Amino acid sequence: MRADSGAADQALSSTELAIWRAVVKGGWGLLAEINTAMSAEGMSQADLRVLEALGDSRTxxxxxxxxxxxxxxxxxxxxxxxxxxxxLVERVECGTDARHRYVRITECGLAARDRHVSVRNDLIRRLVVDRVTADEYQTLGEVFRKINGGLSDLPE
Incomplete structure (x- = not known):
């Protein structure tokens, strides 16, 4: 396993490239299936992601x-x-600065979020969770947590 960033300019081996291509093909394929299902329900994954983020903190x-x-x-x-x-979302004034506005999810937005999360989660269950072992699914989560953590280390 390679966790060091010292090999950043090293070319990928054929095995590493094959694994990366499998990640991309599977990931894009999964996202395409989710997008299709979400679009059929009238919402994009990007919209759902925003509603989920707003639902976590409300404003x-x-x-x-x-x-x-x-x-x-x-x-x-x-x-x-x-x-x-x-x-689904409403704008609210910032108490200290009229130039800044916040957004928050509405009750209608919460209901839409919950409906669409259910659609997405059913697909995730069928296309991912039910196809891998519990350990593989756990590992997948750990890998992407590491990747996400490293994204903030990138220079801007």
Whole structure:
């Protein structure tokens, strides 16, 4: 296992490249299936990700929300405008600075989030959890926690 970053400029071996391609093919395939199912229910995965992030804390600034969901501020700003128009999110004033606005999920947004989480979770169960062992699923989570932790170490 390679955890050191000293080999950052080293080319991938054929085995490493084959594993990476399997990750990409499986990951994109899984996301495509989830996107298809979510679109059929009237919501994108990106919208759900924003609703989930808002549901965790209820009120967030756009910049904080964008960082949490790994999207640009402009993308999240446009996305929240659409969610506001749909009644799933509302804008609220920042008590200390009228120039800043926060967004929070509405009761309708919470219900939509829960409905769409159920659709997504059913797919995750069928396409991932039921196809691997409990240990493999645990390892998958550990691997992606490490990857996510390393993302904040990247230079801007």
């Amino acid at each position: 967030r600034g756009i910049s904080e929300l964008a960082a949490d969901v790994h999207m640009t501020v402009s993308t999240v700003s446009r996305q929240t405008a659409r969610l506001v128009a749909d009644g």
